[in-house]
Amino acid sequence: MLQLSDILEAKERVRDTSRWTPLQYSHTYSSMTGAEVHLKLENSQRTGAFKIRGATNRIATLSAAEREAGVVTASAGNHAQGVALAASRAGVEATIVMPEHAPISKVKATRNYGAEVVLEGTDYNEAAERAHEIEREEDRTYLHAFDDEDVMAGQGTIGLEILEDCPELDTVVVPIGGGGLISGIATAVKERNPDARVIGVQAEGASSAAPSLEKGERVTLEGVETIADGIATRSLGERTFPIVREYVDEIVTVTDPEIAVATVNLLERSKTVVEGAGAVPLAALLFDRFEYEDGETIVPVLSGGNIDLNTLSNVIVRGLVETGRYLKIRTVLKDRPGSLEELLAILTAHQANIYAIHHDRTSRDVEMSDTEVEIELEMRGTDHVERFLAALREEGYEVDVLA
Missing domain, CATH: 3.40.50.1100 (Rossmann fold)
Incomplete structure (x- = not known):
């Protein structure tokens, strides 16, 4: 099985090719969680990821x-x-x-x-x-992507860097796909600091690790579905499984909407671009997927930043929807002068900013005397959305929330 000595040897081999990536203290996430949060920015690595x-x-x-x-x-x-x-x-x-x-x-x-x-x-x-x-x-x-001791040893150099830059480490939070990254990091961290916790995070749509540990043998999923494509594997590796079982303290899962929220948070608050797999550790922290104490030093490993721009645009919209910053609705108006103006007056009164509006008299879903309206809105949070929708319905509008 992988040894600390393997990782120390790998450190010398990868020195000229890989970067020692920053460990950045985050006032934002420390304030939001009550922990002392340091982000391991492996998304700034050469090629944009730890691999x-x-x-x-x-x-x-x-x-x-x-x-x-x-x-x-x-x-x-x-x-x-x-x-x-x-x-x-x-x-x-x-x-x-x-x-x-x-x-x-x-x-x-x-x-x-x-x-x-x-x-x-x-x-x-x-x-x-x-x-x-x-x-x-x-x-x-x-060259296996994760189920190889030399590959794991290379990834484990991240753990050595975290320990050197953050000797007060209490908990490191790491994405899990096939298990190569967490196997390397966990071996380095636990061999050097047995009291530190290692938390693994999987996407809900590709979560084979926790059931594997519960069953005592590797579980293989029939398929995977998640925006975190970097960890979209059906099972842990044969070589990574015993290391995960030995060194990882807890494995949790996060949903795609939670990953989207974490991605948007990192963009907006930290000016940091990550892919879905890179956002799962922060998502687990923000959505309380594991327990921690106030003041605990936590290092989420942001494993990569290679997100496709089309995917990123979809993730941003989903993140804004989940946090009540974007709202798309459909309603029906009487097809007469002034009806749209009356609706817009309610939007104005509730400070809902219009991104786009589509007015359709030809829809077969409404009466010939009616017209269908779809509106995309910028909102200020989930409370703002709820108050606005309640006001529309109180005025007699039937509203379908589309996003």
């Missing part, structure tokens, strides 16, 4: 024959970019299989780092099947 660490360490262990034959791997995006850059810098040819619906930004970045990209499969597991076929056909070395 460059494990990829660099694994490639450094290849034999001369393995380097000559090249490597192949499967990835939803971040491991792909890490392997592509690490292989390019080491002069090793790399082929990366990515799911067909991988974010365009991650596909382009992987190609730009010098790898050949093959798009196949609906998720990581199907992409991995194709990658193993290439491994056999071309006699390449397969």
Whole structure:
């Protein structure tokens, strides 16, 4: 099983390729939670995520024959970019299989780092099947995204950095997909500071870790569905599972709406861009998914920032909806002069700012003497939304909330 000595050796190997990322104290989240919150900004890492660490360490262990034959791997995006850059810098040819619906930004970045990209499969597991076929056909070395001790050791260098920058650490909060990141960090942290807690966080739509620990063996999901594509795996790895069982104190889950809220919070309050997987540790903290004491020193690991812009725009809207900052409604008016003005007067009285309005006389869902109106509004929070909707209904409007 992975040892602290493996991580210490990896620290020397990855020094020239990966960055020592900042640990930033957050007054905002400390005030919101009562804890002392330090954000580990791994989203500022080369390639935009932590994966460059494990990829660099694994490639450094290849034999001369393995380097000559090249490597192949499967990835939803971040491991792909890490392997592509690490292989390019080491002069090793790399082929990366990515799911067909991988974010365009991650596909382009992987190609730009010098790898050949093959798009196949609906998720990581199907992409991995194709990658193993290439491994056999071309006699390449397969670089697993998480289920490999050298990869775990590389990711564990994050734990060493956290301990050095924050010796008063009480709790580290880490995303879990296949378990490579948390296995490395947990080994480093627990071996150096056994009293520190390690909390793992999964997306609700890809939550295999907690049931695996409860059952005492790995549970494989039939499918996954989450905006946190970086941790959208069906199961823990064979090698990561015993480490998670040994060192991780608690595993919790967060929902996609909660991930969206955390992402928007980081954008607005911390001026920090993260992908869904990078936001799950903060989501767990903000939504009280685990217990902690006032003044406890907590480090959420923001594991990556490679979010597709189309995905980001959708996540922002969802985050604004969840916090009562955006509202989309539909109602029906009499098709006569002044009816829209009467509705707008209520909006004005309640300081609801209009983003867009759509007035449709042709809808088959209303009487011919009526007209349908859809309005997108900027609001000031959930209380503001509730007061505004109550006022509309008191005035006799039937209102459907669309978002």
